[in-house]
Amino acid sequence: MSVVWTPLAGLVLAALVLGAPGKGAFAGQDVAVVDVELVLAVDVSSSMTADELALQRQGYIAALRSPEVLRAIESGRYGRVALTYVEWGASNSRRVVVPWTLVDGAARAEHVATLLEQAPVRNLFQTSISGAIRHSMRAFATSGFRGLRRIIDISGDGPNNQGGMVAAWRDIAVENGITINGLPIILEGRAFGDETIALLEDYYSHCVIGGPRAFLLPVRSWDHFAEAVRWKLVLELSHFAVPVQTVAGRTGMADAAGVDCLIGEKIWSGMEQD
DSSP states (O other), X not given: OOOOOOHHHHHHHHHHHHHSOOTTTTTTSOOEEEEEEEEEEEEOBTTSOHHHHHHHHHHHHHHHTOHHHHHHHHTSSSSOEEEEEEEEOSTTOEEEEEEEXXXXXXXXXXXXXXXXXXXXOOOBSSOXXXXXXXXXXXXHHTSSEEEEEEEEEEEESSOOOSSSOHHHHHHHHHXXXXXXXXXXXXXXXXXXXXXXXXTHHHHIIIIIOBSTTXXXXXXXXXXXXXXXXXXXXXXXXXXXXXXXXXXOOOOSSOOTTOOOTTHXXXXXXHHHHO
């Protein structure tokens, strides 16, 4: 997979590769092997209302308590996964709501769900998908686990508008063996325009997701959000490759379909000039 190359991206890629743990890097270290290391990277930018933030959080809580997700976890070689729940906005603005936690059954899943229930919900400013990817890559390095698969689960209601080129950071993550899946929330009436929202599924498909078994699951109504989260976790955590309509992430800033991976930055720049 080719990388969108800039001098900065080149330096970062070199640092990641040189600093990434090799196959023998965990020898002698006290790490737990898990089927999946999963970063739930959740958009809480200011385009979401308080009610929408609450519905989003509740969707993840319900999914973690569902028997389908528990069965998916148990289906793995080790029957356990590690996950962390991170809310994000701008590239330097994020909250770790649930730190890395081992989940190996209903009791541990309930523990994570309870932490999510108890944590306050509030907005952060701007939308940096690239920043969420960058933070997630760093999080894997300090997780204390070794996953057979590493997945970043990105949910969001708009395109990247700050913090670096999202396609470039997607490519760097994939080069380092990480899969990025997407849960685009496609709702009308957003500040960046209904035309942009209509293209959000294509944007996530071409600019955000990538890696082995990468997929996206678009949500077009909050009424369906909880169900979408539940099945997304089933697909991600299941040992077996569950059939799903997927579109592999592309590289580059745009492709033959005309998807502009810088559309969010351009819209934000126009808003600042108005």
